[in-house]
Amino acid sequence: MVMAPMTRARCVDTIAGADTAEYYRQRATAGLIVTEGTPISPEAQGYAYVPGIWSSKQVAGWQTVTDAVHDVGGRIFAQLWHVGRLSHQSLQPERQRPVGAGAVPANDCMTFAFTDEGTVGFVNVAEPRPLSTEEVGRVTRDFVRGAANAREASFDGVELHGANGYLFEQFLNPSTNTRTDRYGGSIQNRARFLLETVDRVSEVNGSTRVGIRLSPFSDLFDMPAYAEAADTYLYLASELSRRDLAYVHLIDQLPGGDRIVGDDFLVPFRAEYGGTIILAGGMTRDLAGDLTERGLIDLAAFGQPFIANPDLVERMQNGWPQTTPDRDSYYGGAGAEGYLDYPRFDPATV
């Protein structure tokens, strides 16, 4: 059981502190924790109160988190994140426009940032400007610095956030990638930024400590469907398969009856990708058991159930009831409420 990455917006001044260390320590019986998305540079930020990983102060903050998790025998990867166009000037250096693969804005998308009045709240994301060809290489180097910082902070590895409509996916999808350079056009070109970054980060951290998260067919944050989507992800599967990574972490964005990462996709993906596959999205014990037994995935990731059940692993092992998470406190400023106060199950009450 993997704890899926979840932004909780509880960090002041972009530094993970004592509360964050306690939050992950409480959940360290997960086979692997993947942290909340962690911006690799000021430009990579898209939400207020999120911890970063570009400065030495941030590394020191993360060190307290990894120490807390390791002290109780857990393992933790940092999720390295660049939101691309899904940002707002109030989070950008010198209030610049956010960057993207192209100049295509995300329509009707909000982010949690600073309003003109200086308060924190939901605001529309801003129109992006396209990264130049040279800048794409610079962003890859920002990821490498993030990965080196993660190693310095004693993380067990890193996960590149290639999912949910953020920068890597903005390159993968031809609707948002309108480029005419070597990063746009064909499937190979649209995948190049992601694969180059995987390779550079692997040089620093060792490929077996690098994972990647992907969300095939997701339309989250105004990502239109496109004809070559399946071919794009199967191309990635075969390329990633040659790289001896820690894992590929897939997300199903339509959990429940209408799975969009169902057998139709998992069977060919598994045929192309020989390494470890994690799947997240509406995961249950039964579904995880079925998919692992049939060899379609290796590990199951759980998101929201881990918010409300720090002892989710023990609850599932014993068939104990689970607490329902309170959605209103998913993202919380500096508050510990809905963050650190979910109780462990007391077997004496059975």
Ligand SMILES: Cc1cc2nc3c(=O)[nH]c(=O)nc-3n(C[C@H](O)[C@H](O)[C@H](O)COP(=O)(O)O)c2cc1C
């Ligand atoms: C509050 C919240 C924050 C999330 N933040 C992230 C994130 O930072 N990075 C990411 O890749 N996915 C993020 N997700 C998606 C989860 O990792 C997971 O894929 C999703 O919740 C589906 O799994 P579940 O049905 O078990 O919750 C977030 C989900 C929630 C509910």
